[in-house]
Amino acid sequence: MNEVDLQALRRGDESAYRALVNEYHPTLFRLAMIYSPSRAIAEETVQETWLAVLRGLHGFAGRSSLRTWICRILVNVARRRAGLESRSVPFAALEEGDDAPAVSADQFLTSGPFVGHWNSERDDWSRLPEDRMLSQELQGVVAEAIDKLPRTQREVITMRDVEGWTAPEVSELLRIEAGHQRVLLHRARSRVRQALESYLTPAVPA
Amino acid sequence: MREMNCNELVERVTDCLEDALNPEELARLLDHLQVCQGCDSYFNEVLVTLKVMSNLPAKPMSPELEANLLAIYHDWAEGGVVA
DSSP states (O other), X not given: OOHHHHHHHHHTOHHHHHHHHHHHHHHHHHHHHHHOSSHHHHHHHHHHHHHHHHHHGGGOOSSSOHHHHHHHHHHHHHHHHTTOOSSOOOGGGGOTTOOOOSSOGGGBOOSSTTTTSBSXXXXXXXXXXXXXXXXXXXXXXXXXXXXXXXXXXXXHHIIIIISXXXXXXXXXXXXXXXXXXXXXXXXXXXXXXXXXHHHHSOOOOO | OOOOOHHHHHHHHHHXXXXXXXXXXHHHHHHHHHHXXXXXXXXXXXXXXXXXXXXXXXXXXXXXXXXXXXXXXXXXXXXXXXX
């Protein structure tokens, strides 16, 4: 969306509005789902967000990009509806009972000259064919793993890795420090990778 | 310079991809990757995970929501009070 489109939107140009709504819907809906128990509630959140966007449109000063501004409104609406504080999460509240290592300690040697090294060979995922990587099957495993993450991790990984936003954009959207964001991103990615590993590695009978 | 172990590398992968390692840490990580097949595979697992996430399909908007969003806009454009 550029300045011309923004002018069109303010003028009441329906096609400009339709284009904007469609362009941002995937992002807004994914974000809304983080705070919503159902698709219907997430759609209500998206609708309330557009109401707030239109009300605020003439005052939009362009200090953030339009998409950051709209997504920020959604986060505030969604957090309020879910009964959450809309302020950022303090760093101390980060743990959420999740300080597990990226890889379970039982995958590493615990003694000998190679302590801390892998204790068995790893499957080579570079042999996964491209179409398997893009299959609904693996997408389902990954989507489910993301859904199960603690909320703050899910916010960060959704915006960074699913939506492809940059770290500074996500810091601005979620009002979190760069270091805090990296910790959340690391935990989230580690959990999602683990879910894929569990799925792709056939269980070895004990 | 102390060698990086595999169980340390797996905790530094994100910092590496986020460009948040200092030059010495980065050198230790890259040195280890060069000689460790397991960590090379692990690094690739993370990249595969990122690739799957970046290709997750979007859910289409429901017709009801689309209709509601248009109605909101028409009210707004007509200068009516948006309830």
